[in-house]
Amino acid sequence: MSEHNPFPGEKNSGHVWDDNLRELLNEPPTWWTIGFHASWIFVLLYTLLYPSWPLINSHFKGVLGWTSITEYKRDMEAIEEIRGPYEDKIKTLSAAEILADEELSNYVMRSAKVLFGDNCAACHGSGGQGISNFPVLADDDWLYGGLITDIETTITGGRQGIMTAQASLLNEAETAKLTSAILAGNVASEPLFTEKGCVACHGADARGMTVMGSANLTDSIWRFASADQLASIRYTILHGVNDASDAQTRNAVMPVFGGRLSETDIRKLAVYVHKLGGGQQPAIEAAAATTTP
Amino acid sequence: MEPRAITGTGQTEINHKHVDDLYEETGYWHVNTGDEVIHAKRMPGKFRTIKWYTASIWLIFFIGPYLRWGDRQAVLFNIPKRQFYIFDITIMPQDVWMLAMVLLFFAILLAAVTSIAGRVFCGFFCFQTIWTDVYTWIEEKLEGNPAQRRKLDKEPFSAHKLRIKAIKHTLWILIGILTGISFVAWFTDAWQLWIDYFTLKAHPVSYITLVMFTLGTYILAGFLREQTCFWLCPYARIQGVMYDAETILPTYDIHRGEPRGKLKKDHPVEGNGDCIDCNQCVAVCPTGIDIRHGQQEGCITCALCLDACDSVMDKIHRPRGLIRYASLDEINGKPQLPLLKRPRVLVYFFIMTLSILGLGYGLTHLGTFDLKVLHERQPLFVQQSDGTIQNRYELKILNKTDSELNISINAAGPEGIIMHGVKEHTRLPANKLSSFTVFLRVPKGSLEHDRMPVTFRIHATEQPENSAEYKSMFYGPAK
Numbered sequence: 222m223s224e225h226n227p228f229p230g231e232k233n234s235g236h237v238w239d240d241n242l243r244e245l246l247n248e249p250p251t252w253w254t255i256g257f258h259a260s261w262i263f264v265l266l267y268t269l270l271y272p273s274w275p276l277i278n279s280h281f282k283g284v285l286g287w288t289s290i291t292e293y294k295r296d297m298e299a300i301e302e303i304r305g306p307y308e309d310k311i312k313t314l315s316a317a318e319i320l321a322d323e324e325l326s327n328y329v330m331r332s333a334k335v336l337f338g339d340n341c342a343a344c345h346g347s348g349g350q351g352i353s354n355f356p357v358l359a360d361d362d363w364l365y366g367g368l369i370t371d372i373e374t375t376i377t378g379g380r381q382g383i384m385t386a387q388a389s390l391l392n393e394a395e396t397a398k399l400t401s402a403i404l405a406g407n408v409a410s411e412p413l414f415t416e417k418g419c420v421a422c423h424g425a426d427a428r429g430m431t432v433m434g435s436a437n438l439t440d441s442i443w444r445f446a447s448a449d450q451l452a453s454i455r456y457t458i459l460h461g462v463n464d465a466s467d468a469q470t471r472n473a474v475m476p477v478f479g480g481r482l483s484e485t486d487i488r489k490l491a492v493y494v495h496k497l498g499g500g501q502q503p504a505i506e507a508a509a510a511t512t513t514p
Numbered sequence: 515m516e517p518r519a520i521t522g523t524g525q526t527e528i529n530h531k532h533v534d535d536l537y538e539e540t541g542y543w544h545v546n547t548g549d550e551v552i553h554a555k556r557m558p559g560k561f562r563t564i565k566w567y568t569a570s571i572w573l574i575f576f577i578g579p580y581l582r583w584g585d586r587q588a589v590l591f592n593i594p595k596r597q598f599y600i601f602d603i604t605i606m607p608q609d610v611w612m613l614a615m616v617l618l619f620f621a622i623l624l625a626a627v628t629s630i631a632g633r634v635f636c637g638f639f640c641f642q643t644i645w646t647d648v649y650t651w652i653e654e655k656l657e658g659n660p661a662q663r664r665k666l667d668k669e670p671f672s673a674h675k676l677r678i679k680a681i682k683h684t685l686w687i688l689i690g691i692l693t694g695i696s697f698v699a700w701f702t703d704a705w706q707l708w709i710d711y712f713t714l715k716a717h718p719v720s721y722i723t724l725v726m727f728t729l730g731t732y733i734l735a736g737f738l739r740e741q742t743c744f745w746l747c748p749y750a751r752i753q754g755v756m757y758d759a760e761t762i763l764p765t766y767d768i769h770r771g772e773p774r775g776k777l778k779k780d781h782p783v784e785g786n787g788d789c790i791d792c793n794q795c796v797a798v799c800p801t802g803i804d805i806r807h808g809q810q811e812g813c814i815t816c817a818l819c820l821d822a823c824d825s826v827m828d829k830i831h832r833p834r835g836l837i838r839y840a841s842l843d844e845i846n847g848k849p850q851l852p853l854l855k856r857p858r859v860l861v862y863f864f865i866m867t868l869s870i871l872g873l874g875y876g877l878t879h880l881g882t883f884d885l886k887v888l889h890e891r892q893p894l895f896v897q898q899s900d901g902t903i904q905n906r907y908e909l910k911i912l913n914k915t916d917s918e919l920n921i922s923i924n925a926a927g928p929e930g931i932i933m934h935g936v937k938e939h940t941r942l943p944a945n946k947l948s949s950f951t952v953f954l955r956v957p958k959g960s961l962e963h964d965r966m967p968v969t970f971r972i973h974a975t976e977q978p979e980n981s982a983e984y985k986s987m988f989y990g991p992a993k
Contacts, residue, residue, distance in 0.1 A: 330951070348892030360896040360904065440899040498896060498906050498953055 367501035386461035559821025579699035626862035637816035694727030927968030
């Protein structure tokens, strides 16, 4: 081969085919060489700075000592630094005080969204809009009262109202009369309402009592709402709510969150629920907070 | 190269002849891919003077950041705070559409100017041209004229050469550093930046930017020079295709110049054109091209060859303008369309006017507030125990002023509408977005449809003319 090089003086490897087809020994282009050297220098530096080479029992930790978990922790600390002052304040204040502080309650509205989603939204809906047979939290109709203290009590201790099944006490005609009167919102003037003892729990004006969580029967907000509201009211009258003696009774239990959530979290949730749209103010403050355009 | 003859039908032979012509033409092309360092001669003249004036516009880039307006920098692009200050105007992210208007204006301005008078930007305003010009000016002051520079480059290494080269590169790098600092200074407090740089307290991004700009300036203006215009710059390519036969460009008048020939005994040879082949136009060209080959991609239309040629024409007592700003039509003796009858120019002017009007509207309508209203979707509405329907809204109010403001919020909509949740007078912190939850209640009876329009209106309590409105919807039960 090389001893019969037909192109002497040319930078070729001496491999020649078909008389003149030969391999030249040109240098690679400068840009390529620069790129090549830059690449291995980068790899060397990178593996020196960051965790890289496997060792026998462990791996090389890198000069910078960087790990993804420390970066995560540092980021979390940065968030906690912003949250910290608010969280410290919330620990020392009552729910009513948090509610009165505009900045703090705004903070709660944003940060407690996760708490609400985890603990409340399954029954009450993500925006407190309620779902079938679970109460709406965004309106101003409260079975157990809509003051911030009431809401806090409800979350802490849970609620389980009782309405006895009336199936054995009412005949068909009486049931129909009461049902239509309730739907029309004028049950207070129906004689049967007093006769059958409904007043005991729902009050003489049929507006319900927050002490025992009895429903307001005069408005058009329904605890057990349904497309056929007449049938739903009738069902509630006949089978009651949480009445152990009736197998078909309605089931309505607000679970206890007292042991499951910290007091701070419950305070936050109380503020959150209060601000969903229907929270009530103590009588004096209510006048000041409501304005008309 | 020897074109390879391919036999075939007559038709293909003709086609091949055309292709061969193309190859033959490439034989004349002189393409400098960086193997040749251009040492351009400097000659005084009209366009040289103009070039210094247009270059001095870049002084704004160096001086601008140090101007003050009140207690802050007059022009400051504060990226972390997402606020741009231009004298007494504050531009926030939602006004950034105006940036699009500015970009549109300058993009079309570039197109319009290029269509009328060629690469004016490249020749007279481009930072690559200007910085290279300054770098070569320093080079000439230190190393002498082009012949001396070429000689010095070939000389073996010596203390003398080292001293000159060291001074040159130091000055180049200093200009690069100054360029980098000036760039960064537009984005942070300029005076503080100098202190921070020297006390090593500046933000890492400032240092990285500084290093990148220093290296970029040093390499691009010191070494790559015309290669940048040839191979790196996209505008060079874009502008090249924006020419037409009506565009006036530095052009060699081929009819007047040819046939070219050198002087014999200080007199032109009978029958020759005005070009005496003195090569001065090539010697002064910063990109090293020969304008006499006609318009080409390497020409940045800096017009320095016009100065060179005119001075030679003066010496041989011929009229100036053998190389002059002329359109292809003019050189070929065709009639020239007036500027305002050229459709392309008119379209460009029209778009420029639109963008200027848009910008003018934007700047005069910045306003005090920005109001956005988000309607709560879950639930869309709730019924209250008194029979009214309640909707919940999130009001996001941006106070664009530098001072705290007292504002009044109200809502107009269906009859009997009542607003809850916010106090009538609310304080808005300066330069900040605040959000408020607002409830609207409407009696069921006044809801004619399941959706009714409502309008939120806010105004500064002290200055009722500072206001903002937002149209939203009120949702009720389906009818």
